[in-house]
Amino acid sequence: MNRQTVTDPQKKNTNRIVAGVCIAFFGGMIGMAYAAVPLYAMFCEATGYGGTVKRATQQYADRVLDRDITIRFDANTSGVPWQFEPVARSVTIKIGETAQAHYSATNKFVRATTGRATFNVQPELAGSYFNKVECFCFTDTTLKPGETLDMPVVFYVDPDIVNAPELKDLKTITLSYTMFPVEKNEKTKPVASTVPAEGTSNKVSHTEGSLGG
Template sequence: MSNTPATDEARQKSNRKVAALCVAFFCGMVGMAYAAVPLYTLFCQVTGYGGTTQRVTQYSDRVLDRDITIRFDANTAGGVPWKFAPVDRSITVKIGETAQAHYTATNMAARPTGGRATFNVTPETAGAYFNKVECFCFTDTTLAAGETMDMPVIFFVDPDIVDVPELKNVKTITLSYTMFPIDKEAPATTGSIDRSTVTTTNTEADVGG
């Protein structure tokens, strides 16, 4: 039995709908792939997941009479010919007190090179309470051949940390940075770093309980 023109037209319309749905699905998947990294980064920044610290614009409005020690760690990933390290290995501050620490970076190459710092803290659950007001990690950095740069970070530990059962007895937080080349994609969060590509230039990463 031969197909009528009406049947052929209906089949063509159906095929066009299927094709359109396939294209829409493909475009949607591509869009989700591109959106996944920034959305995941935003999620980490809001929740502190994976030890991601918080970025704030205001200082703490209260300071507790309780000390906490902040230790500093620095690493460089493959492709960053920098000597990168904290000026001080640790400082002790009051919870809620605004403090400033300094890192330094020296470009050991004979040409300008750029770096982008990713960061996290341990214990990871403290990330939601470690607030940065200013940080070199907010922007990419380019150093001329042989140039050394001072890289400050201004931060405070949110006093609300003492109300969290698993964190109320924490006495030490380690702030860790890894410098990646800016011509390569850095991880969305530093909760999981491929250590096979990372060189530790200064480690002081043990955590007090």
């Protein structure tokens, strides 16, 4: 029985197809790897997974309970030459009440530097019920040498937290931010510092009226 002879052009064509499939496969894997990080961050922010604060779809809870809960504020830096700290260490609010807290950041370096904050809450299970309305997280912020910026965060605790068996007796939630350095590029613009008017207070305050998104 005669065997069909494969010619050199046929071999070259087959090799090209195999090479093309391999390149497409590896290119797709690399693309998925790069996309995984932002997609995972979006998933955590939408669900509260891993202690990530949940992004609120509305500015206020549907009800406010006659029950207090204390929110503690924590701040850390990782490589960025800033003094970064909460203006007040804690606040006690009603569950379901929308409140506002302030963080302060000061650039201690001799040149302008850019930072970006990530955040989570403890205990981790509370992340599904801690809703941020306004936040400076995941936003590149550039400070000039010696410049100080007021960084507000607006939030509320979902009243449904009292229906979670593991959290029904929870008295305290800790909101923690970590500021990381970001290499400055052409798209990053300096952010003007917020200087409070004379006689005003930077302390944590409960919000009244409409809140910015």
